[in-house]
Each structure stands twice: as structure tokens, then as C-alpha cells.
Amino acid sequence: MRRLIKFLLFFCVFIFLSNSAGAQVLQNFDIVGHYFVDGDTITGLCMQDHYLYITENYDSLRIFDLSLADTLEQIGVCAAPYIDNLFINGDILVGVAFNHWNSFSIFDVSSPYSPQMIFSLLYGFLIIPNVDFQGNFIYLPTVCDLCTPGLYVYDITAPSNPILADHLPYGEGFDIDLYRDFAYETTFSYTEIAVIDISNPYSVQLANIIHEHGGGVKVYGNHLFIGGPIWYGSDPVRVYSLQNPGAPFLKYEIPTSFGNTIRIEIVNGYLFALNWLSGLIMFDIGGFSAPESLGFVDLPADTNFVLPQIAIKDSIIYFSNLEYGLYKLAYTGGEMVNTGDANRDGDVNGLDVVYLVNYFKGLGPAPPDPQERGDTNGDCTFNGLDVIYLVGYLRGGPEPIRGFCYEPPPD
Numbered sequence: 001m002r003r004l005i006k007f008l009l010f011f012c013v014f015i016f017l018s019n020s021a022g023a024q025v026l027q028n029f030d031i032v033g034h035y036f037v038d039g040d041t042i043t044g045l046c047m048q049d050h051y052l053y054i055t056e057n058y059d060s061l062r063i064f065d066l067s068l069a070d071t072l073e074q075i076g077v078c079a080a081p082y083i084d085n086l087f088i089n090g091d092i093l094v095g096v097a098f099n100h101w102n103s104f105s106i107f108d109v110s111s112p113y114s115p116q117m118i119f120s121l122l123y124g125f126l127i128i129p130n131v132d133f134q135g136n137f138i139y140l141p142t143v144c145d146l147c148t149p150g151l152y153v154y155d156i157t158a159p160s161n162p163i164l165a166d167h168l169p170y171g172e173g174f175d176i177d178l179y180r181d182f183a184y185e186t187t188f189s190y191t192e193i194a195v196i197d198i199s200n201p202y203s204v205q206l207a208n209i210i211h212e213h214g215g216g217v218k219v220y221g222n223h224l225f226i227g228g229p230i231w232y233g234s235d236p237v238r239v240y241s242l243q244n245p246g247a248p249f250l251k252y253e254i255p256t257s258f259g260n261t262i263r264i265e266i267v268n269g270y271l272f273a274l275n276w277l278s279g280l281i282m283f284d285i286g287g288f289s290a291p292e293s294l295g296f297v298d299l300p301a302d303t304n305f306v307l308p309q310i311a312i313k314d315s316i317i318y319f320s321n322l323e324y325g326l327y328k329l330a331y332t333g334g335e336m337v338n339t340g341d342a343n344r345d346g347d348v349n350g351l352d353v354v355y356l357v358n359y360f361k362g363l364g365p366a367p368p369d370p371q372e373r374g375d376t377n378g379d380c381t382f383n384g385l386d387v388i389y390l391v392g393y394l395r396g397g398p399e400p401i402r403g404f405c406y407e408p409p410p411d
């Protein structure tokens with residue numbers, strides 16, 4: 001009953017805020033595409049390589065190949081009932097629901113031209129806002145109606161037949177991210193962050209509790225970023241060090257102008273704080289300078305309590321906005337740092353390896369911004385290991401990343 005009251009309150013205030021927030025304000029962003037505007041409902045959104053995945057009208061999964069054209073070129077579609085958010089890991093796409101009975105579904109997207117729903121759980125989860133993957137396990141923070149809330153862990157070694165590995169009946173889960181042997185889970189009470197030992201996915205243990213507000217959560221490098229939740233309009237994004245992953249300590253606070261950060265995405269040192277009322281703020285958190293706000297987008301608010309998602313490639317951002325469709329946004333605030341592009345010619349390729357090798361042999365100039373463009377492994381030092389990392393990337397390894405290297409001055 002308490003939960004029902006909370007939801008009704010949530011919804012009523014949402015309607016009030018939705019009606020009072022119709023304006024569209026952008027700073028350092030342009031809307032360069034707007035799709036599905038005729039009453040279509042876009043909820044889930046994610047990207048992998050050059051494929052964009054969305055769920056539409058609570059009934060279908062659509063896959064687009066972004067390499068084919070500037071417009072959206074649909075190449076695959078399948079039935080996908082009641083999905084609010086999408087998360088992808090390799091050939092496995094997981095869809096989750098907030099307020100529908102299809103709690104979570106699994107799709108095989110090994111062929112993007114013919115995606116298949118291979119599993120769907122009609123259970124009693126009321127809300128699964130987020131999902132994270134590690135190995136063959138998925139981690140679902142949940143609010144439940146017909147089950148006990150908390151963190152559910154499924155073994156998806158056989159993705160069409162997920163097996164419940166463990167359940168930690170702690171709190172009502174909101175958002176989650178994983179780092180090494182730990183999961184960091186914010187809860188629907190928004191008053192604490194649970195640190196959960198997941199070294200044995202069949203026996204996960206509560207390891208620590210951070211008594212602070214928590215909405216969106218994201219691990220980047222060896223730092224944990226926590227957004228201020230719904231109702232906390234002025235909460236900053238807090239940055240915790242994960243030097244000791246089981247006992248994060250607060251290192252820095254990034255002020256936000258509109259708080260309510262229910263989701264955080266970070267790509268190559270650029271942090272996107274997604275606001276509950278359908279906007280986002282972009283911060284530069286990479287390199288050695290103090291994080292700074294680069295711009296924001298404030299679009300018409302949703303009319304339902306669904307968490308927006310974004311997908312980012314280069315300086316293009318796709319943003320799901322429920323009944324207002326899918327937006328394609330371009331960042332116009334200047335050149336974004338392309339880590340690995342040591343010679344700053346716009347591409348990351350073998351010439352950058354040559355450039356770095358020459359520099360370390362004393363035969364050529366240092367890269368412009370050596371720490372930001374040359375520190376390809378993001379460990380906040382610039383040395384020969386970065387050349388090895390860059391060569392690894394060009395041979396199919398992980399992408400170069402900018403580290404969060406800022407050290408706030410001592411108090």
C-alpha cells in the first residue's frame with residue numbers, strides 16, 4: 001500500500017510538472033533528426049557498433065543500420081511486447097519493463113536482420129529500471145509487486161533459458177552498475193547506495209551501504225558516478241573513488257543545474273546526466289581539468305514515468321522521449337576530444353601509432369594535449385603502454401578511453 005501511495009504521488013506530481021514544462025531549450029546542441037513523431041511511443045534505446053535498437057509502441061523491436069545513411073535505415077524488426085528500456089551485450093539484447101507484467105525479455109540479435117525474442121518472463125516485477133551484465137550473468141534491480149524486491153541475478157549461459165542464480169532481498173532496486181567483484185545499486189527510497197559483493201553470482205552479499213541520495217549510477221574507469229534522484233533538483237553528480245571497490249569514498253561533486261539525474265551515461269570522458277523531466281546535461285569529465293558543463297537539452301516532458309535512454313556515437317546523440325519520439329541531437333559546442341587521434345587529423349589509425357612511436361623515440365613532437373589524446377588506456381599517465389593499447393584497439397581490441405584524472409585540491 002505504501003508503494004501504491006508512492007506511485008500515485010509520483011504520477012500526480014509528474015502530470016503537474018509535465019504540464020508546466022512544455023518548452024524546448026537547447027544550449028550547444030541542435031536537433032538534427034526527429035523520428036516517430038505521430039503519436040508513436042519510443043521507449044527503449046541502445047546502440048552497439050553501428051546498429052541502433054529501439055522499442056516502439058510497446059509492441060516491436062526495431063533495428064537500424066546507422067552506417068547505411070544519415071536517415072534511419074530499418075533492417076530488422078520483431079515483436080517485443082511491453083518494453084521500456086533496452087540493454088545490449090554482444091548478441092544478447094535484454095528488454096525490461098517498468099509498469100507492465102512482462103518483466104524482462106531476451107532477444108537474440110546475432111543477425112540484426114532477423115532479431116528473435118527467445119525468452120520473456122511474465123512475473124511480478126513491477127519495475128526493473130536497469131540491467132547490467134557480467135560474464136554469463138545479468139543483474140536486475142527490482143521493485144516487486146508479487147515477489148520480494150531487491151537484486152535478482154540470472155545465469156544466462158543458455159539465454160533462452162535463464163536460471164535464477166541468486167536474489168538479495170535488500171531494498172527496492174533502482175539503478176545498478178558493476179565493477180570487478182562489486183555491484184553498486186541505488187534504491188527506490190533514494191536514500192542509500194548498496195555495495196554488493198558479486199564475486200560469487202550464486203551467493204551475492206551486501207558488503208557496504210553508502211547513506212547518500214542515489215538515482216542514476218555509472219562506473220567509469222575506477223570511479224563511481226552517482227546522480228541525485230527524483231525529487232532532488234539541486235543534487236550534484238557525486239564522484240566516488242573505487243580505489244577500494246568495496247568501500248567507495250567521496251572524491252568530488254559535479255554541480256548540476258537541474259538535478260533529478262535518473263540515469264548517467266559516460267562515453268570517452270563525456271558524461272550525460274539524464275534528467276527525470278526529459279532533458280540532459282553534458283559534462284566534460286575527461287583528462288586533468290575540473291569537470292565542466294558543456295551544454296544541455298530540455299525537451300518537452302514525458303507523460304508517463306519512463307526513464308529516457310540515450311545512445312552516443314561521435315558527437316551525435318540519440319535520445320528517446322516517449323510520446324515525443326526519438327530525437328537525434330548534434331553537439332555544437334566545439335571539437336570533442338578523440339582519444340587516440342594523437343596527430344589530431346580527425347581519425348584514429350596507424351598514423352597515430354607512428355606519431356606516438358616517433359614521439360617516444362624523440363623524433364617527433366608531442367601530441368596536442370598528450371594526456372588527453374595520447375593516454376589511450378585512460379590510466380592518467382602517458383607512456384609506451386598507450387601505444388600498445390592503441391595498436392590493440394586497431395587490431396580489434398577495446399576503444400581508447402579518456403580517464404577521469406582530475407584530482408580535487410585538498411580541503
Ligand SMILES: [Ca+2]
Binds near residue numbers: 343352
Ligand atoms: Ca589521427
Ligand SMILES: [Ca+2]
Binds near residue numbers: 386
Ligand atoms: Ca596511459
